[in-house]
Amino acid sequence: MRGSLSDRLVYVLLGLLALILIGMLLASWRVVLYPFLLVVGVSILFGFIRRISDGNSLVPALVAGSVVVLFFILFIWVDILSGGEPTGSTNYVFGMTPAMAVYVIGVPILVALPSLLYALTFTREDLETPPAAHNEEGGG
Amino acid sequence: MNATIVSIVVVYLLATVAIGVWATRRTKNTADFFIAGRSLGMFVVAMAVFTSIQSGFGVLGGTGLTFDAGFGGFVAGIGFAAPLGFALAWFLAGKRMWKLGNLGEIYTLGDVVEKRYASKGVRGWIGFAVALGVIGYLGVQVQATGFVMSSVFNISTSTGAIIGLVILGLYAVGGGIIAGVYTDLLQGILMVGVSVVVFFLALNAGGGILNITQTLQAEDAALASPFGTVSAFTIACYFLLFSLGAAGQPQLLTKFLMTRSTQELKWGALVSGLSYLITMMLVASVGLVALSLSFQGDFPGLDSPDAALPTFVIQYTPPVVAGLALAGILAAIMSTGDAFLNLGAASLIRDIPRAFGFEVRNELMWSRVSIAFLLVLSLLFSLYLDTLVALLGVFGWGTFAAAIFPAVVLGLAWPRATRQGAIASIVVSLLINFVLEIGAIYGFAPLPEGIVNGAFALVVALIVFIVVSLATQSTEDEIAPEVRKVLDG
Numbered sequence: 001m002r003g004s005l006s007d008r009l010v011y012v013l014l015g016l017l018a019l020i021l022i023g024m025l026l027a028s029w030r031v032v033l034y035p036f037l038l039v040v041g042v043s044i045l046f047g048f049i050r051r052i053s054d055g056n057s058l059v060p061a062l063v064a065g066s067v068v069v070l071f072f073i074l075f076i077w078v079d080i081l082s083g084g085e086p087t088g089s090t091n092y093v094f095g096m097t098p099a100m101a102v103y104v105i106g107v108p109i110l111v112a113l114p115s116l117l118y119a120l121t122f123t124r125e126d127l128e129t130p131p132a133a134h135n136e137e138g139g140g
Numbered sequence: 141m142n143a144t145i146v147s148i149v150v151v152y153l154l155a156t157v158a159i160g161v162w163a164t165r166r167t168k169n170t171a172d173f174f175i176a177g178r179s180l181g182m183f184v185v186a187m188a189v190f191t192s193i194q195s196g197f198g199v200l201g202g203t204g205l206t207f208d209a210g211f212g213g214f215v216a217g218i219g220f221a222a223p224l225g226f227a228l229a230w231f232l233a234g235k236r237m238w239k240l241g242n243l244g245e246i247y248t249l250g251d252v253v254e255k256r257y258a259s260k261g262v263r264g265w266i267g268f269a270v271a272l273g274v275i276g277y278l279g280v281q282v283q284a285t286g287f288v289m290s291s292v293f294n295i296s297t298s299t300g301a302i303i304g305l306v307i308l309g310l311y312a313v314g315g316g317i318i319a320g321v322y323t324d325l326l327q328g329i330l331m332v333g334v335s336v337v338v339f340f341l342a343l344n345a346g347g348g349i350l351n352i353t354q355t356l357q358a359e360d361a362a363l364a365s366p367f368g369t370v371s372a373f374t375i376a377c378y379f380l381l382f383s384l385g386a387a388g389q390p391q392l393l394t395k396f397l398m399t400r401s402t403q404e405l406k407w408g409a410l411v412s413g414l415s416y417l418i419t420m421m422l423v424a425s426v427g428l429v430a431l432s433l434s435f436q437g438d439f440p441g442l443d444s445p446d447a448a449l450p451t452f453v454i455q456y457t458p459p460v461v462a463g464l465a466l467a468g469i470l471a472a473i474m475s476t477g478d479a480f481l482n483l484g485a486a487s488l489i490r491d492i493p494r495a496f497g498f499e500v501r502n503e504l505m506w507s508r509v510s511i512a513f514l515l516v517l518s519l520l521f522s523l524y525l526d527t528l529v530a531l532l533g534v535f536g537w538g539t540f541a542a543a544i545f546p547a548v549v550l551g552l553a554w555p556r557a558t559r560q561g562a563i564a565s566i567v568v569s570l571l572i573n574f575v576l577e578i579g580a581i582y583g584f585a586p587l588p589e590g591i592v593n594g595a596f597a598l599v600v601a602l603i604v605f606i607v608v609s610l611a612t613q614s615t616e617d618e619i620a621p622e623v624r625k626v627l628d629g
Contacts, residue, residue: 102364119407119409
């Protein structure tokens with residue numbers, strides 16, 4: 001069961017990587033960036049394999065899904081703002097052009113979000129201590 | 141140079157030596173030397189991860205690239221991607237690496253992959269890839285050390301590099317990774333504190349955010365955009381390479397082996413990520429403000445964009461802040477340098493010999509000797525073989541990312557990964573990086589303009605790893621039961 005779940009994630013990853021490779025060869029930033037955001041979601045799910053295999057897939061789905069959806073919204077928003085009048089705008093948000101403001105404020109929050117979710121979803125089952133101080137004898 | 145600035149830098153350097161002396165007394169065996177006896181708590185590990193990733197390239201080079209190309213020069217792609225990479229490393233590899241560390245004397249990435257794949261071949265290839273990257277990284281750190289030391293003490297870059305390396309040697313040779321992580325702790329706190337203070341001083345010097353934006357906009361509208369003068373395609377490649385790639389950096393992954401318990405992993409990624417983001421405030425603000433001031437004729441001409449940060453702190457901040465900032469820059473360089481010295485010793489003394497069935501007796505002593513050897517070698521390279529340093533310098537981030545992420549990080553999360561897949565991905569990653577990066581120096585650029593070679597190598601290496609593993613499934617049964625349990629997460 002666990003093997004098959006990691007296999008399925010790897011097959012999805014392989015498809016996304018193939019798409020990214022095509023995007024790189026075509027020099028298309030959208031075909032690189034958007035599949036990559038899905039790779040982020042798949043990577044997060046790899047961290048939850050044991051929990052999903054134990055029948056608890058709601059939290060992993062929410063964590064990976066929320067991160068991916070929010071990243072998509074943010075980058076599409078920046079894409080739209082940059083598509084019109086990317087740099088010559090006379091409107092300013094916190095002293096920055098709108099696209100810059102969305103990027104500068106939004107991206108740091110989103111890149112920190114998965115780390116926050118990692119801590120918040122850390123459960124008692126994740127806690128372990130070393131079985132014995134096998135490293136005491138060293139090798140030196 | 142102002143006496144206050146010099147005094148602060150001297151005090152910082154003496155503090156690192158003092159930590160080295162203390163750590164040398166605590167280093168009793170190989171486990172202490174390479175993984176700090178698995179004794180580290182969350183905050184120490186988090187700061188060590190942050191400081192070993194945030195190098196001289198990130199602080200000096202990042203500010204220079206921002207000064208050169210705007211926000212997209214460094215922060216939009218590289219600077220914002222690394223903290224995401226910390227999270228991915230924790231999700232993918234954190235607990236798995238830690239649990240694998242319970243299965244015997246697992247001190248190095250070579251130990252990890254030999255246990256995972258039951259293969260000395262994979263150990264040897266990982267050791268080789270790490271050794272290549274370490275020598276390249278060290279050469280660059282030596283040159284950066286010389287650059288900063290010469291700015292502070294008004295000495296030649298060669299003398300500056302020698303003094304810097306002697307101090308690095310004083311704590312890295314004796315104290316091993318214990319000295320490394322505790323100097324990292326000091327260096328990390330210094331870097332975060334300095335970044336916050338310099339950020340506000342920079343905004344003030346630039347006349348506020350709106351004034352900075354309008355000045356940049358008037359000169360070149362692209363400079364007021366999130367990507368600066370860098371293409372969105374390059375930013376997308378950077379984002380991929382510096383997030384997934386962060387999870388493939390050996391100086392990050394080995395920290396999981398040093399952690400006391402899984403409890404200590406809980407908040408580590410967030411602390412590392414936020415610390416890194418705070419230093420991005422410094423890089424972005426100083427880079428853009430210096431650029432804005434230069435357009436207004438208020439910033440001195442620079443020989444190199446890399447001089448933007450030291451020039452700014454000396455010219456636009458009080459001596460105390462400038463001293464702390466220059467110490468912080470040195471901290472960024474030295475914290476990365478000590479991490480790579482330790483990784484290099486692990487490769488030379490443990491991973492590569494064991495790949496050939498040879499175990500070094502008295503590993504602790506020879507590891508210390510090898511660190512001294514690496515220091516001398518990197519110094520000689522940087523002083524006399526500048527071209528070689530430039531060539532080896534390409535074996536940096538991209539090589540580690542492409543060689544290590546598939547075989548180590550994905551390999552720990554996917555039980556059907558095979559040793560053949562691991563070796564194939566490492567070989568392919570080294571070849572692609574070598575051909576593209578060295579080729580670029582001589583005008584060979586077969587890929588689309590704007591592509592980041594390391595990102596391309598990482599994607600190809602991952603595909604090779606998966607496809608070859610799927611094609612060589614007969615070895616799956618060789619995974620030991622206790623290792624299989626680790627791979628389940």
